[in-house]
Amino acid sequence: MPSEKRDSSESDRTRQVVNHIRALLEKGALRPGDRIPPERELARELGISRASLRTGIGYLVAMGVMKVRHGVGTFIEDGPAEFNKSSLGLMGALHGFQFWQMFEARLIIEGSLAALAAERGKDEHHVALAEQVAEMFSIANNPEDFLKHDVIFHRIIAQASGNPILAALIETINSAMYEKRRKTVKRATYLRHMAEMHREIFRAIRARDAAEARKQMEEHLRVAEDAQKAEPRRPLPPGSFQQDGEKKLAAAHSD
Amino acid sequence: MPSEKRDSSESDRTRQVVNHIRALLEKGALRPGDRIPPERELARELGISRASLRTGIGYLVAMGVMKVRHGVGTFIEDGPAEFNKSSLGLMGALHGFQFWQMFEARLIIEGSLAALAAERGKDEHHVALAEQVAEMFSIANNPEDFLKHDVIFHRIIAQASGNPILAALIETINSAMYEKRRKTVKRATYLRHMAEMHREIFRAIRARDAAEARKQMEEHLRVAEDAQKAEPRRPLPPGSFQQDGEKKLAAAHSD
DNA sequence: TGTATTCTAGTGGTCAGACCATAGAAAGCT
């Protein structure tokens, strides 16, 4: 008999819970924002202990599919698609990610996202982008607020690209970088320049000029990276990535 | 006082466990493949119940940082960096990912990966790639084995790119597609053509021709996608993605 | 002596039930 593919990382009960939820999601019986039944009740329905149910829920929470609110209930995540915020940080700790690599990944993905958005963006996206750009200009002296609109601007582009998978990936990366960006932008004196760059990106997207959109986005991100680099080098805060770390090729051949 | 950023998805005990492991990873006291102490023992050390410890471990397992082997022990994951295999599938069920979107993401990321590999690849990578290509030619009539070398080939390129973050992302995507590819390749009669395409990619990388490497890779993936599409359309197997699904813009504006 | 079988210690998986902590709703007070 051909043995079934088993992801040995999940035990039977956990798998049972995950499949149950997945089935409900695929059937459309469960949608973002919905609440699932109380643990005691759902455990009884599934015929498993509450502890096992909680293991399965924890698994789904860790993957960014569900969210638990103590004293309130357990819900299907309803924000933009992304992997769990801390996942990249943990993987960084394990595999020695470095910051320039995050910027590189961001440059590649967001560049393509901008190009796709130029090709596929609808009017509603153009409107939303224009609004964010306008906001950036109007409050160009409040770094905190500025960053907020910056994040939304990029998120709309991801949305406009029509590829939610790439959107989820970049959302994960940006989440991991958010704290650092927040500190950087705080002392930024170039917010107006930033706003102008965003406007250029927007114009290219609205003009459906994919190549230009990519170019502007890449330039924008390079400037952002340089600004980051210019930051005073403080000792590594807890949870940051390593400064260096060569990896061996060995693992690549694992069967 | 500025309130601390709290990821409300993790309770205190879970956080405690995750931070403990993270700290050990960052300190280098824990490396890929290492085993952590037995649950009963570690729980006592941390001063928490075994149940809580297990919650934390489950969290780390779900994020692909650890792996549990029943009856043996709990280990730090030692394979290539990637998010949990089922994460993309779950997110797909939740956000309606489609297959063409996976191919598109793959095209973009692997194209860039090939270009980076051309720029940064070392001799050892060239050697390893050549070996895989040779294997592909030699066993071009055994689809199962062929796919194995195909996977390794792409993994080496990711490694050679020098960006483990992008490598982890593509590894996650490829994992999610593996089962489907396995079925496709089974009836493939064009394996020799595939091998030739891989050889072209390899040559471009060895010649350090980034543009050509990207071009060849993209062409290769387009052919692979067409082969996939030519597959007989069977009813959606459990765990697959939806056929269609427009998303609203609303979520993008969430604060 | 070498091999197959059985046993056993170690370790993760599940269960049951109790009690704690939190958030929101309801009731009571002024």
Next chain:
DNA sequence: AGCTTTCTATGGTCTGACCACTAGAATACA
């Protein structure tokens, strides 16, 4: 009405017992 207190529902944690799996040791067999 508006504030405070209490109650209720729901998730969080603990304890300790028992089940299930794995690997290696001990044993039996040839």
